[in-house]
Amino acid sequence: MRQLYRTNQRLDSKKLAKYLAQDGQLLLPLLDLILNTESAIDEVIDVTGRAAIEAILLLSAQEVVGKPHPGKKQGPVYRNGSQNGVVSLSSQKVRVNKPRLRHKETGEVSIPAYEAMLNNSRLGQRILEILMKGVSTRNYQTVIPEMAETVGVSKSQISREFIEISSRQFQTFCERDFSDKDILVIYLDGIRFGPFHVIAALGIDSDGHKHVLGIREGASENSVVVKDLLNDLVERGIDPQQKRLFVIDGSKALRKGINEVFGPDNPVQRCRNHKMTNVLGYLHKDQHDQVRSAMKAAFQLEEKNGMAQLNKLADWLDQEHCSAAESLREGLKEM
Incomplete structure (x- = not known):
């Protein structure tokens, strides 16, 4: 990793x-x-998710080409550096660096785990759940094995040493000290x-x-x-x-x-993004653009004028969308 x-x-x-x-x-x-x-959650997914997925892709590539042995003659499929890729974890796209495999006669060879994640959107959601549960409960040693099993990587490919190394890296990241940061x-x-x-x-x-x-x-x-x-x-x-x-x-x-x-x-x-999401949740989709634009414009104004515009928007929403108006007014002084 x-x-x-x-x-x-x-x-x-x-x-x-x-x-x-x-x-x-x-x-x-x-x-x-x-x-x-990105939101705080997105940032966690981006950092920890990338590292975990790249570890799984290494294991999946290893199933195809075998473990590297310096000096040993390569088979028909061989490692050919790495390349960039993108996988989806629920609604978030995560850029990853994945191994590149080639066949001596037929050319590019796919990594099974990468193809599985591209072709099955449910896998991304499941991987994300495993990642968040493992990191948030500090049960780091379960993350890589459960992810690997989800995308079809054999348990025989996951050594105890690999699990220990990945767990230490998750722990170092999630429990590091910030006393030197302002x-x-x-x-x-x-x-x-x-x-x-x-x-x-x-x-x-x-x-x-x-x-x-x-x-x-x-x-x-x-x-x-x-x-x-x-x-x-x-x-x-x-x-x-x-x-x-x-x-x-x-x-x-x-x-x-x-x-x-x-x-x-x-x-x-x-958080203004959360506020907009909450207000729009009470409105029909054809009203989202208008209300979102009005809220964004108000947020750009000086505090007094911005508050006046948001209250004016709430009064307008009151005519037909009382719940949206109430959501907008709630905690408005802290916006």
Whole structure:
């Protein structure tokens, strides 16, 4: 397996430290830098999912061509470097680097696991469930064997050493220390994968880099799980005394957990993407573009004018879509 952790694109967030020292409200226009990127959950999938899938593809290729033995004569199928590919994990596309195999006479040879994932969309959902369950419960040693079995890789290809190496890499990534990082923004995101829920935390440091901070199995409405996740961040170096911005999906348990672990003085911003999704969920599809555009336009305005536009939109929705209007007004002051 290749190194799990990587730093994503740099965001221009040097201003965050300056603004946090003054007034958290001044940060709100900068949130587009965060909210226009993947959500925290997407980031977890992108980083851990890529590494796990690439490990499975190596095992599947090994079934076709055999284990590499330096000096041993190659058979009709041989390794020919690697190439880029894309697989779907539920609704998310993950770019991977996969082995390239060739036959001496017939040319390109497919990797069975890769073809299976391309041709069966259900496999992607199942792999994603295995990944999130293993990472969120820290049961790392189950991830690779269960994934491999799902895509038809023989158990004989999965050595104990391979499982131990992959487990250590997942553990190193998921439980690493952040005391050397100046984390200024923490984005908490909850989502459901099949039969279970997970909560993920994504951080932005003072150099503008994104970091997957942690993940736990459980819903964002579960105060015990939320507090456990936040306390774990503190134990791994996130200073609870430092003032920082939190971005959440509107869950009361998230807000309560932040207050209890990090104190009530940190500015909290509702995720605008979640807000739009919630409001649009009460509307017919032919109204989505109009309402989405109106909300995005309001979010770009200065706070007072933006609030006025959103309240005006809520009044308009009240005429025929009371639930959508109520959803828009809920927590509006934290938008």
